[in-house]
Amino acid sequence: MVEDTGDIGGEKEAVLSAPLSLDDEQDTNNNKYRAPNLVKRILSLFTNIRPGSDLTRLQLPPLFNIPKSQLQCYGELVYSNNNHLLSKCGASSISALERFVCVVAWSISAVRPLAFGVTPYNPILGETHHVSTANLNVLLEQVSHHPPVSALHATDQMQNIETIWCHYVIPTFHGTCIEGKVLGSKVLKLLNHSETYVMNSPNLVMRLFPVQGVECLGNVMIRCEETGLEANLMYKGSAVFGRRSSTHRAIQGRIYKSSSTKTLYEIAGHWDKTVTAKDPMSGKLRIIYNAKEAIGGLKTPVVRNPKGLWASESAVVWGEVNKGILSKSWDKAREAKCLIEEKERELVKLRASSAKPWRPKHFNLSYSNETGSWDCSPIQRWVPPAPIAVPP
Template identity: 50%
Template structure:
């Protein structure tokens, strides 16, 4: 999906590919299953072919993660793509709703912006994320809903997407549907119409000639992904997710829930102890892979310390 963003021959082709990539990053949310709480400095370094990714938890309280991703042209060995991705998952601002028309639910807002830069073309794409709607009645469920805007200042292109969830009783329309458009920012002229289901297939239609093109096929981009494998155990750092949560994960796979809870509590207690020690010494933790800074306009942001991400000890096979 990222390669398609680079391969586009025109700004419009690249923008449509970025829209498809943005949609592909959404995964079906499983009700009642909570992720691990990442610890400060936790990293995930993984490679897939020529794609090298470094992810680091850079702030504890705001749960801001920063991602630096490089795709290298193997023949020319040059950097052609960088991604900086902020995801404020830990500070979900929840709006509790209880109304006869929509049922009892929790709406979680994901703050922050996703920033994708195509270095070859000096194009910067900024986008937000949809909200997570968790319903408890009549049937427990979780769905991505709301509006997403994608902008590229350099090309003057913009997209508006609307994620729709199911009605209260499931009678009205189909859930996981998505509709939107790609248009010129300066004139608001619509160039493409977008429709489909983000967990299946999403199409764009050229309003000029009516031609339709698939920009996202979930079956191809999600269902065939293979689990990452540890290729070089000695190359794993102590803060690698596979190391930090290894004992917890193994216990879960064995369905030894008591062991999993104990191992999880041990990880969290160790993190609390380290935080107390830093506070007692008046020390400020510094990220290993990113330079962290704050601006009034953008809030917290980061820049990668390395120009390129090196190959990782963990690989995601094709």
């Protein structure tokens, strides 16, 4: 009989890789994740897939993976940031409007470059990722497998900041592209100011024809009920996909008062370069986000306390697969990945035969029949310091 993963990592090694950063597209080391005729290999996976198919159950060989779980990628959006933009959101020396501008910049920093043809692993049920950076402690858990729902809780007790995400992507094959609808909400609480910000994420579109590439598209709404401030940001793609144009990775939007709809700032720029805010009354323009400074050259987390690692930690669960990919030992990576997937299938059967339903350890998970959406709430008030940390 197969048992669920225990709490402590034991003798298993955690293998961590560099965060996705602005440098990835220019980093020649990224070629280790690509293979000859990769596009043909990817297209061969879809030979028997019809347009409109659900891809959440598709299993890829390691040749198509980057050495990290999707759970880790979500966590990096919060703890991998050179400018500590989250802490700036809670500053007491600025006005409510300036705090809102900081929240907009922090929201933009959660968009990272994605390479075509490679993808992170699908997290297993109950997988966790626990990392600290400065005073911010971040904990994630895969709280559902079908559909794949990830929960994130990050807290900074010193600045009284809390963020809670319930994140899930529904990918659909449309023949010439794969659209990933990013669902779930992001909630940021600045407790010292009694302010709560609610926002969503742009969708992901991977084009297969005529030119391959990945784009972040769609509208992002950011709201603060206490101050009545709102932002509407539109993420745009290339006018002709595959050719760089003025709209490539562009952002356009505005910050306004919901009560009057009066525009306070006009937002424009590119999320991989700089984004500016313009005062429509004075015409004054200023940079509110610099991607190179915020998400360029990000540092790889390190294990500070090996004995504190849980067996459910992403870097432990996928450690042997990570080793195989990083060393280009594809047979070893494939074998290690198959073992994980086979154990997960056996656990699914075990849970199905048990009268006791599986429950997350760190979050409460709920589903609304009325809205058709999932919601996650953390069990603990504060996230404890993690055995994995981002170097200062």
